[in-house]
Amino acid sequence: MRYKTHTCGELNLAHVGHTVTLAGWVHRRRDHGGVIFIDLRDRFGITQIVINPAYTTEDTFRLGESLRNEYVIQVVGQVCKRPEGMENPKLATGEIEVIVSKLEVLNPSKTPPFVLNDDSIEQDESVRLRYRYLDLRRERMARNLLIRHRFVKFIRDYLDARGFLEVETPILFKSTPEGAREYLVPSRVHPGCFYALPQSPQQLKQLLMVAGVERYFQIARCFRDEDQRADRQPEFTQLDLEMSFVDRDDVLEVVEGLLTEFTERFADLHGKRLMFKPFLRLSFEEVMERFGRDKPDLRYGMELFDVSEAMRGTSFVPFQAQHVKGLVATGCAHFTRKQTDELTEFAKKNGARGLIVLWHDEDGYRNSGAGAKLSDAEKQAIMTISGSKPGDLVLLAADDDRMALNEALGELRHELGLRLKLGDPDAMAFLWVLDFPMFSYDKAEQRWVANHHLFTAPQDEDLPLLETDPGRVKGKQYDLVCNGYEVAGGSIRIHRRDVQERVMRLLGLSLEEAYKKFGHMLEAFEYGAPPHGGIAPGVDRLTMLYAGAPNLREVIAFPKNQQAADTMLGIPSSVSEKQLRELHIKLDLES
């Protein structure tokens, strides 16, 4: 006999009269003494089971009384329309119930260490992770897994329909000199040698372009041995993709089309909607000027304003700087001195020299603190430029370093956005950030460093600047930002050897060194590399946003904790002496 003829989510009035077999977990039990109700749960839903002595044997009823939460049971019974007024509109199957004739306990269960049948309780996460297989039974987590599945399935269908080829690349990869710290895998066969787990399939996907694949993608696992954040896991999943004979907009269109269609087609599942259609496009420079962060949350405004000119020649010492900018915290004039002091501390921590606060009352800026020191003309200018209204709080900072000023205010804007919950939880505010500067000067090391990676192509018109003014060279690089998170990054790559060599020269990399580190790439590029470029959207981060989750762990079945450990599996763990010997490894636990 089959374990189940139907799932617990599919029965309805059309099935009334049918005899069905269901199997699943006891979600909840309501024992009225004479009649027992069981909410039977499987992945597909919940169905009410009724155990009534009038319709079954004494033994079955006794067995029903012994049921507890999370017992795995199988029932045979008849689908019946519920009595008038007894329907449950909260359940998809709420118009019917199954009257049990036969009941079997397939497996009893210990009492779970935490509540599985109530998502409203915020459960301590370390316990959830310790018993992740139970945590995943909960409705919210089951939904997150489903959203992720739909997303990945959609990606495959969407790209397949557009001629992309899914190709797997090795997990046992090569240690690369730059970038994130890597996870190393010792080789048994080659004493003293190591594989490295890929930070991303970057180099391999470019080699696939040389190989003539033209349109490649992969749901790729990536590994980075860096410290964790809410949006960073040591292993994570990227939609890695690369295209030949394309320029920037071709790549952008693929990703934008994919995310637009997914957002709209699956709105019933995730409940999100697009804030910008088409996605907003801004240059890095404009984003920094207006929002002070290369990954701004554009679900709300609160743009930075610039009063530098109006403050020129001010007698107010804190504003005697090249640049004076600020932002308006709408409706925050009720903030106390303590709260604004906190904001000042926050701004300082993020590089501001200080924070000037103006309270906008009914009759203008309050006459205390900075409000008392600024001239009427200056206050009027700030009011006009900032557009502040009574009830608002105006926050200003000054600095000779414009970028530092933008960044400090940008972090302040972000912090306020979080504290004031300015972002609409149902909105997805996708933004393309374009025209990044390719290089920054590392003062400590006295050399130019690449902001993206070595293979990013400079914009054509900036090529001459490579030798004359590297700081002004912009790259064919692009980031996709959503709700304050970087959700994708990519670039058009250099495919011409001469340009590649000029970039390497600028970065102080000799041809000899370059060949040592990237020989396989440079060699491949000499065999007819097509113009190509790509991008890598973060599957975990996007799923997190679609799921409305506060961190990546919520959308990964078995995530690592902040210490990169899994307490359920007890990893990382030590290994036997024998294993170490085979790998030619001696431990030095002192250092």
Add this chain to the structure above:
RNA sequence: GGAGGCGUGGUGUAGAGGCCUAACACGCUGCCCUGUCAAGGCAGAGAACGCGGGUUCGAAUCCCGUCGCUUCCGCCA
């Protein structure tokens, strides 16, 4: 590597120097109950308050250290 937050029965919380021989809710155990769906009623078991040290006549409550979890900075080409 650094900074902040949290750590009380199985779970979620309350408790802010003596009223704590630690409270409440859920869960758990037993009994009652034929229409509930967060079922209901009655009874009961279960924690010396992460760990160590200190202050005090007295500490879950204050201080120091330590461990665990978490958020952020550094780091993440």
